[in-house]
Amino acid sequence: MSRFRGRRTAATAAIVAALAGAALAAASLSLAADPVEPRYAEGGTIFQANCAVCHGAKGLGQPSLAPPLTSYPARYATIAEGRRQLAITVLNGMFGGIDVESKHYDFKMPEFSQLDDAALAAALNFVVFDLGHAAEGTKPLQPAEIAAERANPLDGPAVREHRTKVLTALGL
Numbered sequence: 001m002s003r004f005r006g007r008r009t010a011a012t013a014a015i016v017a018a019l020a021g022a023a024l025a026a027a028s029l030s031l032a033a034d035p036v037e038p039r040y041a042e043g044g045t046i047f048q049a050n051c052a053v054c055h056g057a058k059g060l061g062q063p064s065l066a067p068p069l070t071s072y073p074a075r076y077a078t079i080a081e082g083r084r085q086l087a088i089t090v091l092n093g094m095f096g097g098i099d100v101e102s103k104h105y106d107f108k109m110p111e112f113s114q115l116d117d118a119a120l121a122a123a124l125n126f127v128v129f130d131l132g133h134a135a136e137g138t139k140p141l142q143p144a145e146i147a148a149e150r151a152n153p154l155d156g157p158a159v160r161e162h163r164t165k166v167l168t169a170l171g172l
Helices: 002-033 041-050 072-076 081-091 117-131 141-152 156-168
Strands: 094-100 102-107
Touching: 041 117, 072 081, 072 117, 072 156, 081 117, 081 141, 081 156, 094 156, 117 141
Parallel strands: none
Antiparallel strands: 094 102
């Protein structure tokens, strides 16, 4: 019986060592997938100063309060009305309940129109590309896109209504 226990202990140790090695390899891959230097570092600085308080430093959101920014914005950036949604959201804010990936948020995003068009475009590009890992071929947002929307201010409910149309267009 003691020989069986010795083998079982050796086998268990081998399994534990293999699992530890696999976990270490997975962690290394995960770290390698996160860029050390963000593509839009200036936008990251603006994001951290203005957006991270609600959405979190990595854009993962806060339960029931602020949605994650790690998937929808990257999808929005692939279509014209989605790009418009990104701009009007940061310029005008958005209030009311929204759902993101089957989770509900009582969203009360303030407007950030005090930031200039270049700063808002940089922050959005950080969200779309560095947090959201947008698909290849997605074009960065330009300050001119922000300026075009700044000329036509909307209220929070109108921003949320437009969002619904964008979600439908994207099949989300």
